[in-house]
Amino acid sequence: MISFNVLVSICLLYVLGLFAVAYAAERWAETGRFAILRSPLIYTLSISVYCTAWTFYGAVGSAARNGLEFVAIYLGPTLVFVGWWWLLHKLVRIGRVQRITSIADLLSSRYGKSGGLAVLVTVLAVVGTTPYIALQLQSMTLSFAVFTTATGAPAPSPTVTAFYVAAGLAVFTIIFGTRNLDANERHHGVVTAIAVEAVVKLAALLSVGIFVVWGVASGPADIFARMDPELLQSSQVFNTRWLTLNFLSACAIICLPRMFQVIVVENANERHLATASWAFPLYLFLMSLFVLPIAIAGQSILAPDANPDLFVLTVPLDQGQQTLATLAFLGGFSSATSMVIVASIALSTMMSNHIVLPLWLRMNASRNPASDDVRDLLLRSRRLSIAVVVALGYVYFQFNGGTGALASIGLIAFLGVAQVLPALLGGLFWHSATRPAAIASICTGFFIWAYTLFIPSFGGAALMGPETLQSGPFGILWLAPQNLLGVGITDPLVHAVFWSLGLNTLVFISVSLLTTPSAIERLQSVQFINVFGQVSPRRGITRNTTIEDLLVLAQRILGREEAMTLFKAQARHQGKDSPLPDATNELIATLEREIAGSVGAAAAHAMMAQVTGGAEISFEDMIAVADETAQIMEYSARLETQSKELEQAAVQLRNANAKLTELGAQKDTFLSQVSHELRTPMTSIRTFSEILQDGDTLDPEQLNHFATIIHSESIRLTRLLDDILDLSFMENGRVQLNLETVPLHSIIDRALATTQAQANELGAVIRRNTTAEQVTLYTDPDRLSQVLINLVTNALKHCGTTPPEVSVLSGLHMGKLVITVADNGKGISEDDIDLIFEKFSKLSKKFTSGSAGLGLPISREIVKNLGGTLVYAGSSKGAVFRITLPLQAAETPVSA
Amino acid sequence: MADPSKRPTLPSRPGRRFRDAATLLPVVGVALLITPVMTVFTRADSLFGLPTPFVYVFSVWGGLILLALLLGRRALRINVSK
Incomplete structure (x- = not known):
């Protein structure tokens, strides 16, 4: 048998070992060797601070009493971690971006950096955690007591044991929890020590479990064969209590101050969460795998009155396994110490940041002393807070310890801290959530929790007598703490969860809808809810x-x-x-x-x-920010417009350039054509003038003939040059028009008179409709008759049939004068239609001398300058050209 | 439901599939473990000499851990912290 003193020595050695680990970790951190300290494994193991002495010893007790029910306490966290993508990821990201130091800090920061809300959550956390710390102290004293009664050795009273344990824990926490004031509020030493403790408690429970299944019994089937069939009935696993416990434990893993500390505040890298999402559930899985077999073994081999909460210790002791029992004891010790350490760190952070510091700031609001070091104040207040938290737990243990009341405090504490859940979730996902709503909902939930669960748990103590429990305060039955409004939920826990969280959520939503968030709350809500979208830092x-x-x-x-x-x-x-x-x-x-x-x-x-x-950020500031944003947006819109305009201009320039290039090419073609046309008459003029130069032998008749040729070629050349000039003038719109009002028939008369000689020569027939020609129009008669002459001459020349018939007809169409010139020839072949209006085009080489192919282009330009169109209208009977001209001034017939 | 406005580009496909799976896993866990569904699977009293509820709860639990492990490794590969 291990004596009490040996046991104490083992504990001291163990604690010394923890000191060494924590110290080494701090040293590593100082020298920058974070890789070891900041691995996903350490992170996962530190989360296992969830498994306290209450779960280490109490799970077996719960299994002995209620079968599988204990699993619910682990399944809730498992589901939260497996579903980390839903909530934990966001929580951790916000914690990192906003430098959150505690759950109270998170809520106060989200709801407009409210100091009042932070105080409220801190108080709630302290009230919820103090009994929990007392529970750890109790389980440690109980486990000490198991060894002392087993050995019969004299031992100090539980009070003394608890005092030493509490003092030792406070010292350890103060040393490693407040060594420095890290900007990220991370504690490398503590976290590493917690991870080591996690390994110890898992190893302890697994060892006892394996011993029970394969040492006491002969395998899983054997151990379950010893089970009391009443313990695990298939139909009884799922019920409202199962549902409630799962829900509560899921809330607890997020809301418990110590869990928030290890999951969010101590998180060094978001990627660790991906590992913890399966590794932490695995840890819980292993922790609970052997719970039921140990409970069964305890029930079957120990005396019926043995405390099932201590089976983890008593079963190995009963079997004479001293070493195993000591290991189990150390496991329980680890669970308790790690919980107290982390919880007191988390609470001390909250107390010093949200209560002590604001008070100090208020007292020193007027002065701004440079010498006063806030660091010192904070560190001192943290140390003091840790001592106070542990002391509170100890006092609570003294006051309430040993009674059965403490055993159930675990779940009661869960529900207490779960009251922040509606405000927390609302803050993470709902823009309209407001600070008054958060405060009102937490107060409501807190009050109902205290009234329906926490105070009744003292059981007949001073605060609430049994008659009040039974029939309500002052005999008002519907206010009975465990049967509000007579809903008839028999399980007090389920009843309290229903009322406290239900009304809490209701109040939260209604008050949010009734109130308007302040400017800073809106700012923070965007920071929190859109934490994944944001890249820019907060605007100051x-x-x-x-x-x-x-x-x-x-x-x-x-x-x-x-x-x-x-x-x-x-x-x-x-x-x-x-x-x-x-x-x-x-x-x-x-x-x-x-x-x-x-x-x-x-x-x-x-x-x-x-x-x-x-x-505060005033409304005016917000408006200023909004204005600035609007200006930026307007500026960018302007830039966009400008760039669009530039693009359009570039397109236009490109088009213009293409047109210029084309025009350049046309000009080249035109020049070469002009040179070609000029060359032919020039050649004959040169030839004949050379003959004249050495023309001694020529008789006067030949001389005369050659001179005539030179003369006519010169005339042709002049005419060609005139045409080119004419065309270029007209194309540039610089032609001088002599506009006057003239009767149409006089113009046609002039044109036909000019072509009369040619027509007579060919024996051609000219038709016209003199009646229709009795209109007057405002035009340039010389130019228009030039066009008609050109068209009639072309018709006579290119018609091809003998005798040629040319008709010049006119009429009014849609208020415009239409003149058609048609012949009875073959018309123009389709291939040539596109070419006839081009300069120098010579259709099928039929042009005779005197025509350089400029007639039609010139005619077209003239008509265009007169405000009309000249088109080739088809070859139904021959070639038909149609001139359409506006009448402009008058359209009445000259004579009736 | 495909949401085209969210990320229409092709490379996001593995990311989206991961998100869908990661979103679904806890729902499956809740459905199997804390709804009356579990009574459907635990009718028989005993399985291989072990109580059925024990076997059921722990196998579903183990299955969830396994799937979370696969998803977690995938999350690390597609770099969730982006």
Whole structure:
């Protein structure tokens, strides 16, 4: 048998070992060897602080009494972790981005950095955690007692044992929990020690389990064969209590201050969460695998009155397994110590940040002393808070210990802290959630929880007598604490969960809908809800401050060296040579976040406000931010328009360029054609003038003939040049028109008179409709008759039939004058239609001398200049050209 | 339901499938473990000499852990912290 003293020595050695681990971890952290400390494995193991002594010993007790019910306490967290994508991922990201230090800090930060809300949550957490710490102390004293009664050795009373344990835990926590004021509020030493403890408790429980199944019994089937059939009835596993326990434990894994501490605050890397999502459920799985076999073994081999809560210890002891029992004892010890350590760290952070610091700030609001180091204040208040939290637990244990009441406190504490859940979830997913709603809902839930579950759990104590429990206060039956409104839910826990969380949620939603979030709440709600979308840091608001003030503040909280490092980095970031950066909005926002990592968002905000002079982000500030945004948006819209216009201009320029290139090519073609046309008459003129030069032998008749040729070729050349000039003038719209009102028939008369000789020569027949020609029009008669002459001449020349018949007909169509010139020839072949209006086009080489192919282009330009069109209208009977002209001035017939 | 406005580009496909699976897993867990569904699977009293509820709860639990393990490794590969 192990004596009590040996047991105490083992405990001391174990604690020394933990000290060594924590110390080594701190040293590693200082030398920058984070890789070992910051592995997903350590993170996962530290989360197992969820398994306290209550679960270590109590799970077996629960299994002995209620069968599989204990599993629900582990299944809830399993589902939360397996579904980390839903909630934990967001929570951890927000914790990292906003430098959240505790669950109270999270809620206060979300709801407009509210100090009041932070105090409320802190109080709730302390009330919920104190009995829990007492429970750990009780389980430790009980396990000590098991050994002392087994050995019969003299041992100190439970009170003394509990006192030493509490004192030892407080010292350990103070040493490693408040060594420094880390900007991220992480505790490498503590977390590593917790991870080691996690391994110890798992190993202990697995060892006892394996011993029970294969040492006491001969395998799983054998151990279950010894089970009392009443214990595990298939039909009884699922019921409302099962559902409630699952739900409660799922809430607890998020809301318990110590769980929030290890999952969110101590998280170094979001990727660790992906590993913990399966590794932590696996840990829980292994922890609960042998619980039922140990319970069965305890029931079958120990005396019927043995306390099932201690089966983990008593079964190995009964079987004479001293070493195994000691290991189990150490497992329970680990569970208890790790819980107390982490819980007191989490609570001390909350107490010092949300209660002590705001009080101090209020007392010192008027002065801004540079010498007062906030760091010292914070560290001292944390140390004190840890001592106070552990002391509270001890006092509670003294007051209430040993009674059966304490055993059920685990689930009661779960429900107590779960009251923040509606406000938490609302804050993470609902923009309309407001601070009054959060405060009202937490108060409501807290009150109902205390009334229906917490106070009745004292059982006939001073606060609430048995008659009040039975028939309600002052005999008002429907106010009976465990049967509100007579709903008739028999299980007090299920009853309390229903009423407290139900009304809590109802109040939260209704008050949110009735109130309007303040400007800063809206700002924070966007920061929280859209945490995955955001890239830009919080926008600061212009305030009056100097960089020196900020530096003093930063030094007071972060420490001299850290503050200087931060400021130098910021100065470098701003591109400045001096070590002091400018006091920009960005710097203020960064600094506030850094400070929030130490003292919480509400306090950080208050301190920055004190230094920078701006108390709150006012509505005007918000408007200013909105204005700025609007201006930026407008500017960008303008830029967009400009770029569009530029694009259009570029397209136009490209088109213009293409047109110019085309025109250039046309000009080249035109020049070569002109040169070609000019060359032919020039050649004959040169030839004949050469003959004339050495023309001694020529008789006068030949001389005369050659001179005539030269003359006519010169005339042809002149005419060609005239045409080209004419065309170019008209194409540029520079032609001089002599407009007058003339009768149409006089123009046609002139044109036909000019072509009369040619027509007579060919024996052609000219038709016209003189009646229809009795209109007057406002035009240039010379030019128009030039067009008609050209068309009639062409018709006579190219008609091809003998005798040629040309008709010049006119008429009115749609208020416009239409003149058609048609012949009785073959018309123009389809291939040539596109070419006839081109300059110098010679259709089928039938042009005779005197025509350079400029007639039709010139005619077309003339008509265009007169405001009409000249088109080739088809070859029904021959070639038909149609001129359409506006009448403009008058259209009445000259004579009736 | 496909939401085309969210991420229409092709490379997001593995990410989306992971998200869908990760979203679904706890729902499956809830359905199997804390609804009356579990009474359907635990009618018989005993299985291989072990009580059926014990076998059922622990196998579903183990299955969830296994799937979470596969998803967790996948999450690390597609880099969830982006």
